Amino acid sequence: MTRFALSRRSRLRSVLAAATAVLLPLLGAGLAFPGGAAASVPNASEPAYYDVTSPSTTATGLAADLTQRGYDVLEGRLTHGVPILATAAEAQRLRHRGLTVRYAGPLYQPVSASVRAAAGTYYGGYHTAAGHEAHNQQVASAHPDLVVLRSIGQSWLKTQGRGGHDIQALCLTKIKPGDCATSTSGAKPKFTLMAQMHARELATGELAYMWIDYLVGNYGTNADVTRLMDTTELWVIPIANPDGVDIVSSNSTRPVSQRKNAHDNGCSGTGRGVDLNRNSSYHWDVNQGTKCSETYPGASAASEPETQGIQNLLAGIYRDTKPSADFSPATTDTTGTFVTLHSYAELNIYPYGWTNTLAPNNDDLRTIATAMSRSNHYDVVHGDGGLNYFAPGATDDWIYGTLGVPGYTIEVGPNSSSCSGFFPRYSCVPGFWNLNVGAFMALANAAAHPYPTGH
Ligand SMILES: [Zn+2]
CATH class of the missing domain: 3.40.630.10 (Zn peptidases)
Known part of the structure; x- marks a missing residue:
């Protein structure tokens, strides 16, 4: 991701949702991105996507602050807060600073055991x-x-x-x-x-x-x-x-x-x-x-x-x-x-x-x-x-x-x-x-x- 994101087109979203509906049963149950719904962190030892919001700072100001503090700010989706890639421990540290940190999805999708990776x-x-x-x-x-x-x-x-x-x-x-x-x-x-x-x-x-x-x-x-x-x-x-x-x-x-x-x-x-x-x-x-x-x-x-x-x-x-x-x-x-x-x-x-x-x-x-x-x-x-x-x-x-x-x-x-x-x-x-x-x-x-x- 180089910069930023704007709102998605609903047409494409529906295309991908349809594709997902077809693929998920074939590949075994996977964690779809919850898009803000309450969800638990599946594996606390792995980085995951979070959206961060502050009661006192604009999203743009918060993004700059988090970048300055060394967080992996993903420069997109500011509509739901500032998207970051972080460990559960990092997310907890941000909560202790008074920020709202919402789990937004796993970094990794499951790789089906039936998919045998070819050489290379x-x-x-x-x-x-x-x-x-x-x-x-x-x-x-x-x-x-x-x-x-x-x-x-x-x-x-x-x-x-x-x-x-x-x-x-x-x-x-x-x-x-x-x-x-x-x-x-x-x-x-x-x-x-x-x-x-x-x-x-x-x-x-x-x-x-x-x-x-x-x-x-x-x-x-x-x-x-x-x-x-x-x-x-x-x-x-x-x-x-x-x-x-x-x-x-x-x-x-x-x-x-x-x-x-x-x-x-x-x-x-x-x-x-x-x-x-x-x-x-x-x-x-x-x-x-x-x-x-x-x-x-x-x-x-x-x-x-x-x-x-x-x-x-x-x-x-x-x-x-x-x-x-x-x-x-x-x-x-x-x-x-x-x-x-x-x-x-x-x-x-x-x-x-x-x-x-x-x-x-x-x-x-x-x-x-x-x-x-x-x-x-x-x-x-x-x-x-x-x-x-x-x-x-x-x-x-x-x-x-x-x-x-x-x-x-x-x-x-x-x-x-x-x-x-x-x-x-x-x-x-x-x-x-x-x-x-x-x-x-x-x-x-x-x-x-x-x-x-x-x-
Ligand atoms: Zn890039």
Whole structure:
């Protein structure tokens, strides 16, 4: 979750409720999110979701206070109070301070014993970083006419000689000479989809995995996919934070809620690391969080090797069409689009995220987000969404503010129902895919000419 949430659309809620009604009996009784109803904490030793309210402070003020005190504030659902992820002991400490703390649901969904995790998977089917890498290699080997697999940099652990990973990117297109090069002058416009920069946002990596399979699997049979692959370079960074994903997947039934990378900064547990979605070199803000907080932006702008690898790739393939001044527009001959997948809150977020002042290409940026919404029915927002939260140093702002390329965030997954949270059961993923594949296609199709009006 990057920022904030607004009220959900009842239409989607009913779709997911119907899906839940079908799935729950199949998978064994599970704890659905009670949505504020009285409920007992199922396992006091595990973190869970809580909503916190104060008799004397606004939700926004309370959120800032809890963040300052080091709580894992989830930046969403302020309608029911401030959502946090906390242990039962932490919740009790807050109650002793006079706050109302309401249990809102478990962090973990039960993983049915009948679901045998295949190699390279965990938590009922989610792919490990190694599982993604095997998939990337397999797809590239099977489709040399359609796929180029690249290493674009290294994870923090790898730079330290302590294991770790290369950051992998795939370029998918019907390959012609000159395609998929590190060049800003290639013949085809580019769309890049990036996932799991926040490691604990499990569903996002799966959508990247499915997007890759969708493109190569439908080339030559589905007319829309075939035309897209013939005309556009479709770049995918399935796992932007592989060290973080290794931490998450180290427990296959109780994933670790690691958001940041694995940069060893002396903090214990999930306090370790840098928030890669606050580490970009555009509007990097030292005040986003202290070392052990979930939004620690790093020691300096683009301090992390993951950030450097991603920025270097994107700056290497997209033409820079925007003057550096924040409110100078990108030119109408800009090509390309970009999306980074996060979870959860059902939002299509467009630039800027560091200020409420409209971006100079606002009308065209919003038009594309609205096209995405026709598929996923998520709310279209920018800035702080009226909640006083900003996300300076995020990737979507960086690519727009620096290069002029329309950059979006999709917050995948609902605020309530058993498909909510960071760790929805794996059977929720197909529903997320069905909603979002049309949004990905809308973004990809906009890459040729994203700013038709220039406003
Ligand atoms: Zn996120």
